Amino acid sequence: MRALRFLSLALALSVAAPLLALALGVSAPALAQQGTPRGVVSAEDLEAATLRQGGIISGRITIPDAAQGNLIQPEGKAWRDFHNVTLAWVGGIAVLGMLGVLIMFYMTRGKVMVNGGMSGRTITRFNLLERANHWMVAGSFIVLGLTGLNLTFGRHVLLPVVGPYTFTAISEWGKIAHNYLSFPFTLGIVVMLLLWAKDNIPGRLDIEWFKKGGGIVGKGHPDSKRFNAGQKMIFWITVLGGAAVAVSGYLLIFPFQGTDVADMQLAHIIHALISVLMIAAILGHIYIGSVGMEGAFDAMGSGQVDVNWAKEHHNLWTAEQLAKGGVSGAPGAQAKPAE
Amino acid sequence: MARMKFLCDADRCIECNACVTACKNEHEVPWGINRRRVVTINDGKPGERSISMACMHCTDAPCAAVCPVSCFYTTADAIVLHDKDLCIGCGYCFFACPFGAPQYPRVGNFGGRGKMDKCTYCAGGPQEDNSRVEYTQYGANRIAEGKLPLCAEMCSTKALLAGDGDMIATIYRERVQKRGYGSGAWGWRTAYRMTVAG
Numbered sequence: 001m002r003a004l005r006f007l008s009l010a011l012a013l014s015v016a017a018p019l020l021a022l023a024l025g026v027s028a029p030a031l032a033q034q035g036t037p038r039g040v041v042s043a044e045d046l047e048a049a050t051l052r053q054g055g056i057i058s059g060r061i062t063i064p065d066a067a068q069g070n071l072i073q074p075e076g077k078a079w080r081d082f083h084n085v086t087l088a089w090v091g092g093i094a095v096l097g098m099l100g101v102l103i104m105f106y107m108t109r110g111k112v113m114v115n116g117g118m119s120g121r122t123i124t125r126f127n128l129l130e131r132a133n134h135w136m137v138a139g140s141f142i143v144l145g146l147t148g149l150n151l152t153f154g155r156h157v158l159l160p161v162v163g164p165y166t167f168t169a170i171s172e173w174g175k176i177a178h179n180y181l182s183f184p185f186t187l188g189i190v191v192m193l194l195l196w197a198k199d200n201i202p203g204r205l206d207i208e209w210f211k212k213g214g215g216i217v218g219k220g221h222p223d224s225k226r227f228n229a230g231q232k233m234i235f236w237i238t239v240l241g242g243a244a245v246a247v248s249g250y251l252l253i254f255p256f257q258g259t260d261v262a263d264m265q266l267a268h269i270i271h272a273l274i275s276v277l278m279i280a281a282i283l284g285h286i287y288i289g290s291v292g293m294e295g296a297f298d299a300m301g302s303g304q305v306d307v308n309w310a311k312e313h314h315n316l317w318t319a320e321q322l323a324k325g326g327v328s329g330a331p332g333a334q335a336k337p338a339e
Numbered sequence: 340m341a342r343m344k345f346l347c348d349a350d351r352c353i354e355c356n357a358c359v360t361a362c363k364n365e366h367e368v369p370w371g372i373n374r375r376r377v378v379t380i381n382d383g384k385p386g387e388r389s390i391s392m393a394c395m396h397c398t399d400a401p402c403a404a405v406c407p408v409s410c411f412y413t414t415a416d417a418i419v420l421h422d423k424d425l426c427i428g429c430g431y432c433f434f435a436c437p438f439g440a441p442q443y444p445r446v447g448n449f450g451g452r453g454k455m456d457k458c459t460y461c462a463g464g465p466q467e468d469n470s471r472v473e474y475t476q477y478g479a480n481r482i483a484e485g486k487l488p489l490c491a492e493m494c495s496t497k498a499l500l501a502g503d504g505d506m507i508a509t510i511y512r513e514r515v516q517k518r519g520y521g522s523g524a525w526g527w528r529t530a531y532r533m534t535v536a537g
Contacts, residue, residue: 043523059380
């Protein structure tokens with residue numbers, strides 16, 4: 001009898017216990033909700049945490065523009081700091097610094113002259129295709145560079161001079177030119193790579209050339225084939241830098257085509273930094289190809305360089321060409337292409 | 340002068356999107372552009388909140404800081420506006436904006452985005468107040484008529500508040516005190532470098 005009562009009690013408990021637990025389980029969140037309805041969310045905490053981690057607060061949206069699902073994207077601050085501070089300093093120092101260095105160099109070193117004087121005999125350095133391609137890249141690069149610099153520095157330099165409406169007209173046409181001239185620039189970079197890569201592979205002579213400070217800084221002329229180490233540097237800066245600038249630029253020309261805002265910010269940072277460094281490097285290239293060295297411009301001008309210039313700056317290449325018999329007797333006369 | 344701000348009380352917002360619709364209608368905003376939108380975070384989960392978001396008219400506005408043609412200006416009421424006759428549609432303001440406020444009328448390939456468009460706090464633009472040309476470019480200028488932005492004015496739950504920052508912060512704090520909870524003012528830390536508490 002006693003055992004039976006115990007058994008029934010145990011049975012009753014075993015049934016009641018889950019029910020009790022269920023009742024408690026239901027009431028627990030109900031109690032919690034009185035204090036914090038619909039869960040705890042703090043805009044301040046979430047924003048502060050997102051700002052620290054550089055993340056994005058995003059959610060669901062009912063309009064088709066998915067990019068609008070981002071509520072707060074604090075990484076724009078980092079991009080702003082880059083654009084307004086880092087880029088302005090890096091770009092300003094690179095471009096103005098290079099100009100300053102070149103002016104100083106011209107004042108101290110002066111023009112690099114052909115030691116033996118002009119011989120009056122010429123040799124073909126670059127054929128028509130090479131020169132046309134060079135000037136296509138050069139022409140588009142100058143416009144791309146100036147319009148690009150305008151986006152960063154124009155409002156500080158040009159805007160106060162020409163006024164807001166003229167400046168907008170310049171900048172708007174500049175933007176269009178910048179976008180469309182990217183195509184001849186990129187094409188030219190590819191053609192350059194095909195035409196000149198084989199003569200620009202670094203070799204042992206290049207180390208010697210650097211040791212002697214080239215023909216520019218140092219005295220005398222180190223041995224050189226078709227391109228010396230300095231020219232090879234310019235070549236690879238142009239080709240590799242140009243490729244990086246083209247890729248990052250096309251990501252920006254086609255916004256949201258496989259990119260989001262963060263990707264485009266990164267593309268812009270890469271594009272801008274490489275561009276200002278390239279502009280600085282190309283300023284040096286323009287200097288040495290024009291006022292900096294006697295006889296150098298002819299290579300890309302008429303394509304015919306003086307034999308004495310060629311012997312001094314590219315002795316090994318010149319010997320090769322002379323052996324082939326590519327010399328033209330009369331000054332300025334058209335020689336047949338070296339190939 | 341007032342320091343105009345927006346404040347969205349996410350504990351009141353019911354995601355009806357009437358603010359979005361009112362804005363589009365009041366300013367005849369073209370297809371594809373949303374000066375205001377409602378974002379729902381933690382959708383379907385505990386802590387779900389809907390927040391109506393537009394240009395917050397920031398203190399030290401990032402869009403103005405990065406604009407390459409300096410087309411932005413701030414009114415006496417601290418409303419951030421821009422001149423569409425100067426905008427070149429470069430997209431930089433969109434890169435810098437923490438709230439995704441700048442919008443462009445076209446897809447934008449080859450840089451052809453068109454002039455940037457964003458919330459004007461119903462304050463039009465640099466053209467003559469309530470002129471035809473101002474309306475075409477920027478929409479209605481309710482501020483010049485002594486009214487507040489329409490999105491906040493017609494909000495059915497009064498979740499979206501617009502007006503002087505101190506005044507709407509006081510209203511919000513009173514609400515929080517009375518009901519005992521509040522998730523805070525979305526975007527205030529980012530836009531105004533302060534929280535609604537003070």
